[in-house]
Amino acid sequence: MVYNFRIFKKCSPNGKLTIYLGKRDFVDHISEIEPVDGVVVIDDDYKDRKVFGQIVCSFRYGREQDETMGLNFQKDLYLASEQLYPPPEKYNTTKLQDRLIKKLGPNAFPFTFRLPPNAPSSVTIQQVFKNEVDYTITGPDEEGKPCGVYYYIKLFVGESEIDRPHKRSLVCLGIRKIQFAPSKQGRQPCTVVRKDFMLSPGELELEVTLDKQVYLHGEKIAVNVCIRNNSNKVVKKIKAMVQQGVDVVLFQNGQYRTCVATIETQEGCPIHPGSSLQKIIHLTPLLIFNKNRRGVALDGQLKDEETSLASTTLLASSDPSDVFGIVVSYAVKVKLYLGALGGELTAELPFVLMHPWPSTEKPAVKEKDTSDSPVNAFQHQDTFDRGAISDDDSN
Structure with a gap:
């Protein structure tokens, strides 16, 4: 049987850490959330260092241009964190991770993060669009990242999980937590x-x-x-x-x-x-x-x-x-x-x-x-194609 995987890839600025993910949308099934699993490739220069991984939920609740005098309208919540290298002795891997490790070689190491069941969904609040001359709706009036809830995977080199990593050895890849409609209808409103x-x-x-x-x-x-x-x-x-x-x-x-x-x-x-x-x-x-x-x-x-x-x-x-x-x-x-x-x-x-x-x-x-049902409660492939890898530079 042949399986075709689409792989998302992103490298750190110095090219010595590379993250691979099979998907960027992770589904919330209400009772549990799909695990975030992938593979990190570590350069030989970092074999004597420690590599950590984290899932960060970034909650922006104010406009970026209003952040003055040290005021910050963003909170980063670390929902999962663990050491990826040196790896633990035993690690249960998925079929996709096995194929990636086989293809990428001995410097590839798997990772799996699990989000808490009450983690919020990915939501963006729409900004205003306005022309400065005649005030017609034509172009973006607000600069910076819009308000909302964002997720990203953060991999870095350091001595502990609380270290402040250097940008050259840091890689961040944006993901989403989503929900789909339940198959069963609730009561007719x-x-x-x-x-x-x-x-x-x-x-x-x-x-x-x-x-x-x-x-x-x-x-x-x-x-x-x-x-x-x-x-x-x-x-x-x-x-x-x-x-x-x-x-x-x-x-x-x-x-x-x-x-x-x-x-x-x-x-x-x-x-x-x-x-x-x-x-x-x-x-x-x-x-x-x-x-x-x-x-x-x-x-x-x-x-x-x-x-x-x-x-x-x-x-x-x-x-x-x-x-x-x-x-x-x-x-x-x-x-x-x-x-x-x-x-x-x-x-x-x-x-x-x-x-x-x-x-x-x-x-x-x-x-x-x-x-x-939560709706009722709502009343008030064996081959790996390298050409399928997509480099993604978004956070």
Whole structure:
């Protein structure tokens, strides 16, 4: 049997440390995260030195151009650290590591890092794009790395794990921690809200139902709206929207919402007293319609590749103290406008927006029973081709 591997490679500035990885995206299965495994090639000049490896989660929560007078808006969390050379006596290797070691020779040594189960997903917060002359949306207005959560593997030469390495003997390669949509749907989201009026009889009832709970990026969201007007007020228009919720866990008040899809309609309106209306509204949250909005959360990027709106963050623990990083959620919000004197009536339903599993991959961890699903809890080759190696200079 023949296996074809794509290998990512990066060297230190002096060329004496080289890292090889089979992939740069590592999947969070909720119950566990895929191990980060690869191979490091060490030059003969470093055979009498120690080589250490670390997984660093870099959390940037402020603009780089605002860092003045020693102020720093970035925290680096070391999620895994170990000595790679001299290697331990016994080491369980994967099939890819065995083939790399066979191909690269005796100076190649395997490594495996395991991330903690509560490690945050890779998320980027979109920056503003503005022209300095006429203030049209044309070019980047902010410089430096955008806010977000980033991961990279750090290999260096030193005497201990806490040494400050020299840049010439340091190699860093960016990776991502991602999640995919669960195969099982949760309960169908549905809510009913009512509003009565102090000086008039009857009440206004709004029922909102989604056709399912888990949606894929680019998929239309069907919002079933049922309005029963048993009051003497008149419903003048309906507004439906998808809101992206971003919770920067580092701050006490670091929560905000951004509308990423909206429809405002008067079709079927006005809804007079004693009448009702049932209709389906379709919403599609896409990044292409939100490229000019500051603060929209995006999936983590490697280099300048295309990305999308950030996926919903599924958490293994419901305890807020176990969560850090940036947590993303989505909700459909339907609002009825009753005029200046009648006010408004609003209903809200959370849902999950994620990417599907790639067709070439399957979940490595068996899913639990539906009752324990994190979605239900979300209610509020033998040959090695050297030509396939890609040198990557991004962090």
